[in-house]
């Protein structure tokens with residue numbers, strides 16, 4: 158027995174109700190269900206029970222889903238874009254209430270990757286939800302009325318956001334933030350579940366020594382790994398935007414912290430270039446005191462935007478004859494970590510996919526050994542994995558039945574381009590490196606990389622069954638369309654996953670054989686969950702493409718073929734076929750405005766501003782290639798007329814298009830407009846170029 162089964166919910170033939178009460182599914186956050194009505198024999202009969210698509214949409218932009226629904230006492234609670242909570246009858250899908258925290262729309266600009274939400278937490282009759290503009294709200298689960306709200310932000314001028322699910326820890330509710338690619342100083346906060354009062358706060362990086370004294374001895378310890386010229390003005394990053402789990406036995410909160418800002422360590426901490434604690438780390442925090450128990454840094458001196466925020470799973474594994482209580486993570490950096498969760502001892506760290514930035518993890522020091530040939534400070538360099546990571550936020554699952562972890566892994570390199578300096582731009586990406594230059598590359602044959610990067614460049618999603626004891630891949634799926642879906646494991650030996658191609662797949666957990674496919678026509682990223690009511694097992698999964706891949710839909714994504722409104726699917730045995738959504742229609746071609754009279758210089762400046770710090774390019778893809786946001790190469794006449802009012806006046810702020818008046822002058826706005834008009838003319842004459850790069854590669 159290598160599974161942590163003692164506290165997982167159990168089921169037997171007589172049991173007719175099984176809930177799914179936390180995003181991780183069980184106390185150990187394994188995303189494994191005891192249910193087995195849907196099994197290898199019956200799964201071919203899986204079909205649609207009902208769906209829900211009445212999501213709150215602002216403006217024209219469908220934003221996709223990342224959440225795991227909860228089912229408690231016959232009611233399903235799930236979150237959607239803009240941190241809205243929906244409560245529906247878990248058998249019929251009938252809407253019971255909607256809680257809309259009425260997020261400030263312009264806050265979308267303060268998120269790196271859109272106004273996503275990964276789910277809620279429930280204790281007794283209270284539901285907790287993190288709100289993207291920085292609040293933590295407690296909501297009555299019967300009525301949907303707010304009980305209390307607390308502002309989790311220490312500085313509302315900074316680009317903090319909440320995109321993760323809160324975690325519950327013995328009377329506390331724990332939350333942290335996104336924004337580590339922008340300008341935040343990361344911290345993790347614990348609030349009293351009843352009152353919303355702050356219980357403790359764990360800062361993950363030191364503050365400016367000229368302003369802040371060290372808040373805790375843990376920060377004093379971290380400060381030793383930083384020089385005195387660090388970019389305090391940028392906050393330094395380290396938010397725990399996704400993964401926070403709680404171990405009730407040890408009363409420890411584990412939080413996975415993000416990357417630093419700017420990304421390259423030589424720009425972030427030019428004098429020291431040390432480990433930069435507690436960036437890209439797993440920190441174990443005493444839930445009573447808020448103080449560090451141990452920490453393990455997966456990527457010391459992170460220069461790649463790897464972070465260590467991917468979902469963490471607890472289990473008891475038999476390693477070399479001893480039962481060890483472990484915590485496991487497969488972060489962006491491509492190594493699978495098994496750590497003793499009581500002591501922080503590193504038990505193993507192995508590549509689960511193609512990785513070149515480091516050759517291996519030295520088990521004596523616990524540190525990765527870098528491949529020096531891949532230093533990108535002076536020269537653009539192709540490195541595996543990309544900034545999207547070898548695994549991103551889409552949760553993996555662990556099956557105590559097979560003893561395997563199922564990782565929605567990503568196979569892709571990226572050309573990393575460092576800037577020579579970073580001028581702080583509030584409300585912007587301050588990454589200090591270029592935009593994600595993904596395959597195909599123009600110059601794949603770069604000699605410097607021979608023997609290091611001669612893996613065929615590709616962008617693929619591969620489901621891998623990983624043995625955390627034997628430290629190897631046991632099976633892997635056929636390569637799928639780029640960007641992945643989260644995972645559910647069940648006692649029946651099934652693995653379930655939605656995918657970007659719109660197909661919901663059920664795999665044999667032991668062999669990887671595909672046992673069932675349901676085409677929904679909607680791209681799915683969010684992890685499925687399962688529950689039983691009145692003896693019927695249901696599987697639910699949220700659909701809709703959003704997040705970091707919103708600007709450019711992946712090639713084979715369902716969102717390119719069909720309209721892709723946010724949709725919740727619920728399946729059961731004997732259900733019906735899914736009706737395909739209507740075929741995608743892109744807006745018709747608008748009349749071109751007259752060619753701009755602006756000078757070549759002004760147009761060039763406009764282009765620069767479009768891309769700088771991701772200003773416009775972060776959402777509005779280059780030359781309007783297919784994605785979620787309006788195509789600025791095909792603006793309606795009224796939009797042209799209203800251009801400055803939108804860009805500087807915040808006319809569409811409610812829908813997520815914030816004002817940029819703090820950053821751009823009237824002249825800047827006119828230059829950007831001139832560039833768009835001139836380039837729209839060029840595009841109509843030249844036509845789109847096949848395989849055109851997603852981003853312009855520019856020296857900085």
Ligand SMILES: O=C(O)c1cc(C(=O)O)c2c(n1)C(=O)C(=O)c1cc(C(=O)O)[nH]c1-2
Pocket residue numbers: 269270271273318320334335336337338396398415416462464544545549550703704705706
């Ligand atoms: O460092 C951060 O604070 C931060 C936040 C987020 C986020 O809030 O979603 C992402 C990332 N980083 C990130 O690096 C990343 O690849 C990413 C992808 C996504 C997404 O929603 O698809 N979010 C994020």
Ligand SMILES: [Ca+2]
Pocket residue numbers: 337338415416462464
């Ligand atoms: Ca990041």
